[in-house]
Amino acid sequence: MGIIERLIRKNIAELTPYSSAREEYSGDAAVFLDANENPFDSGFNRYPDPLQLKLKVKLSQLKNLNYEKIFIGNGSDEPIDLLMRVFCEPGTDNIVSIKPTYGMYKVCADINNIEFRECLLTKEYQLDKKTIFKSIDADTKLLFLCSPNNPTSNSFFREDIIYILEQFEGLVILDEAYIDFSGQRSFLYLLNNYPNLVILQTLSKAWGMAGIRMGMAFASREIIGVLNKIKYPYNVNILTQRKAIDHLNNEEEKNTWVSFILGQREYLRVLLNEFDFITEILPSDANFLMIRVKEPKKLLTYLLNKKIIVRDRSKVPLCEGCLRITVGTKEENNALIKALKDFNKGID
Numbered sequence: 001m002g003i004i005e006r007l008i009r010k011n012i013a014e015l016t017p018y019s020s021a022r023e024e025y026s027g028d029a030a031v032f033l034d035a036n037e038n039p040f041d042s043g044f045n046r047y048p049d050p051l052q053l054k055l056k057v058k059l060s061q062l063k064n065l066n067y068e069k070i071f072i073g074n075g076s077d078e079p080i081d082l083l084m085r086v087f088c089e090p091g092t093d094n095i096v097s098i099k100p101t102y103g104m105y106k107v108c109a110d111i112n113n114i115e116f117r118e119c120l121l122t123k124e125y126q127l128d129k130k131t132i133f134k135s136i137d138a139d140t141k142l143l144f145l146c147s148p149n150n151p152t153s154n155s156f157f158r159e160d161i162i163y164i165l166e167q168f169e170g171l172v173i174l175d176e177a178y179i180d181f182s183g184q185r186s187f188l189y190l191l192n193n194y195p196n197l198v199i200l201q202t203l204s205k206a207w208g209m210a211g212i213r214m215g216m217a218f219a220s221r222e223i224i225g226v227l228n229k230i231k232y233p234y235n236v237n238i239l240t241q242r243k244a245i246d247h248l249n250n251e252e253e254k255n256t257w258v259s260f261i262l263g264q265r266e267y268l269r270v271l272l273n274e275f276d277f278i279t280e281i282l283p284s285d286a287n288f289l290m291i292r293v294k295e296p297k298k299l300l301t302y303l304l305n306k307k308i309i310v311r312d313r314s315k316v317p318l319c320e321g322c323l324r325i326t327v328g329t330k331e332e333n334n335a336l337i338k339a340l341k342d343f344n345k346g347i348d
C-alpha cells in the first residue's frame with residue numbers, strides 16, 4: 001500500500017471534489033458563458049486560475065521542481081490546515097510536534113479536534129528524538145517541524161531531521177519559512193528521496209510579501225494532488241497570482257534584502273551584546289533575534305512607550321525571560337539600540 005492510501009482519511013479518499021468551471025475548461029476561448037461571471041471587463045470579472053499554472057511554472061523554475069509538486073495557498077496556514085484535514089481523523093488520530101514552535105500548528109489541530117503532542121526541545125533548542133519517538137503511536141499521522149524554528153531562531157541538526165524522515169512512517173511537515181536567512185540548505189533537493197516529506201515555504205518573510213498572502217507546500221505529486229482535491233476552488237486570487245509572478249521575477253531584490261537583513265542581524269547582535277541587562281542572545285538562523293533579559297515585562301513596557309514593538313515570548317517554555325526582535329531597517333534597528341541605551345541609563 002502506498003503512503004497516501006495508508007494515511008489518508010477514508011472520506012477524503014472517497015470524496016468527489018467540487019469541479020469548478022475554470023477547471024473543466026481552462027483554455028482560451030472567444031466566448032466564456034460557463035461560470036456565471038459578469039461579462040463586463042473590470043479587470044477582475046473572471047475567476048482566477050484554480051491551479052495557478054503560470055505562477056507554478058515560475059516557481060518550478062526558481063525551485064527546480066516539477067510544477068505538479070507545488071501547492072500554493074493563502075499563506076502557509078492554508079496547507080497546514082489542509083494537511084490536517086486530509087490525513088487526520090478528528091478525535092482519533094494525532095499529530096506530534098515540538099515545543100516551543102510556531103503556534104499555528106497547535107491552533108489548527110485544536111480547531112480540527114486533533115490531538116497535538118508537543119515534545120520539548122533540548123536545552124540547546126534541538127530535537128529530542130527520544131521524546132519524539134516515544135510520543136509517536138499507530139495513530140500519529142503527521143509530524144510538524146520548523147527549521148529554522150520560530151521562536152528559538154535556530155536550525156535543527158540536519159542528521160536529526162533525516163533520522164526522523166527515515167524512521168517515521170507518517171508525513172514529516174518541515175516548515176522552512178525562514179530558510180532564506182539560514183546557513184543551512186533547504187531540504188527541497190531531498191524531496192524525491194523522501195515520499196513522506198512535505199516542505200512549507202512562504203513569500204511572507206525573505207520575499208517581503210506578507211500582505212499578498214501566499215504560502216507554498218512542496219511534496220510528491222500524490223500529496224499535492226490530495227491537497228488540490230480539498231482546497232477551496234479559487235483559493236489564490238488574481239491580484240496575488242499576478243503580483244507573485246511579478247515579484248518572483250525579481251529574485252535579485254530578495255537576495256539583496258536577505259544580505260542586508262543578515263548584516264543587520266549581526267550588527268544588532270554585537271550591539272545588544274554590550275548590555276548587561278541582556279543575559280543571552282540565542283544563535284539565530286532567521287530574521288529575528290531572541291534575547292533573554294532580566295526584567296522582560298519592564299523592558300517590553302518601556303519599549304512600548306517609545307512606540308517600539310517587540311514580541312513577548314517570556315512565558316514560552318525554554319524561552320523564559322525572552323523577547324523576540326525582528327531585524328528591521330538600519331534606522332529601525334538604531335532606534336531600538338538608542339532606546340535600549342536610554343533604558344540602560346534609566347532615562348524615561
Ligand SMILES: Cc1ncc(COP(=O)(O)O)c(C=O)c1O
Binds near residue numbers: 146
Ligand atoms: C514558522 C512559520 N511558518 C509560517 C508562518 C506564516 O507564514 P504565512 O504568512 O505564509 O502564513 C510564520 C509566520 O510568522 C512562521 O513563523
